[in-house]
Structure formats: structure tokens, C-alpha cells
Amino acid sequence: EDKVVQSPLSLVVHEGDTVTLNCSYEVTNFRSLLWYKQEKKAPTFLFMLTSSGIEKKSGRLSSILDKKELSSILNITATQTGDSAIYLCAVHGSGNTGKLIFGQGTTLQVKP
């Protein structure tokens, strides 16, 4: 059965800290891994990763995929209170349906 596991499940840090969120997967015929940020409402897209070792960056956020280890990390440097959210990892598996398998999410709280 396809599975995506995120760790830690929750994290509390102070502004300015750097955090690393983990995502591991067991998926048939991996196609891509996506990271989303979810604040009060709908998840918003952060990154899509398809190739190992290529870092994607957007401001203070960056992410990298390791296909050998079947995992990805999401780094946030110099955290701000606005980074407080649930971070969701999702993977496209086999089949041409676009279906995503989501992890449980990591809840990040950044304290001032």
C-alpha cells in the first residue's frame, strides 16, 4: 500500500530559528513529490520535486529530493511567525490519474 510519512508531527521554534521537516514515502512508480503550506484554509503549493539532488528554492524555503532514500526535506531558514502553518507532503504514484497521497502533515508554530 502506498504511504507517505512526515516527521516530526509538530514543532515549536522561535523566530530566527532554522527548521527541517522530513517526508518519506513508499509509492509504486514514483512520479513527483509536492510540498504544500496550509494556514487557516486551503493548502497552497510550495514545490514540486521530480529529480534527486536538485534543490528548489523560494526565498527562505528550500527543498530537496533523495530518490535513493525515498525521502525529501523542507528547510525554512530565519523563521518568522508567518511561517506558522501545517506543512503537507504529497506524492504522485502510479497511474495517469494525478492522484496524490498525502502525509499527516507537520504543524509548525513559530513563537516571537
Place this chain on the structure above:
Amino acid sequence: NAGVTQTPKFRILKIGQSMTLQCAQDMNHNYMYWYRQDPGMGLKLIYYSVGAGITDKGEVPNGYNVSRSTTEDFPLRLELAAPSQTSVYFCASSYSDRGRETQYFGPGTRLLVL
């Protein structure tokens, strides 16, 4: 572009009632999805559609039904609502092309079944 829109935003149902959650997208996406999200959990796929007239079950389809008569609309029907269906429901859509499969989400419908 409005993106993905959902109505209603919030609804309270009594056990046994039925309702339809509406979802529409104006991005000409082939693929559409319905998820539910329970507190502290990720998203579970209920149903999905790869095009008008084609739907299929996801992980948790029991108690739900869908139809896709047009590219734009993908309503989710709850028959005989149960307390276990209390959740937040998200609709999403995406292109079908490889490399463009990013899913875009609607704002969600919060449903409470009492």
C-alpha cells in the same frame, strides 16, 4: 480566474439528511478531486475524475457520490449524513500533463453533522 471555488463555506446537517457540496474550476483542468481533512490528519481522497463523464473512487468513498457532467463542475453528494462525515472538505483540480500536475485547492467546506 477565480480558480477553484466551493460552496457552501459551512453547513450543519442533521443525521440522515443529504446535501451536495459544489465545486467549480475555471482553469480548464481535466482532473478534479475531492478530499476530506479531519483534525490533525492529512488529506484523504474521496473521489476523483480524469475528465467529464469519468469518475473513480479514492481511499474513503463510502457514504459519498460524485458526478462530472462538465469539465468545470464536480459536485460531491452526501446521502444519509452521519457524524463520521463531520470534516473539512476540499476540492482540487489539476492539469493532466506530466510535470504540470500541481493540484490547486478550493477554500474548503466545513461540515458538521449532529
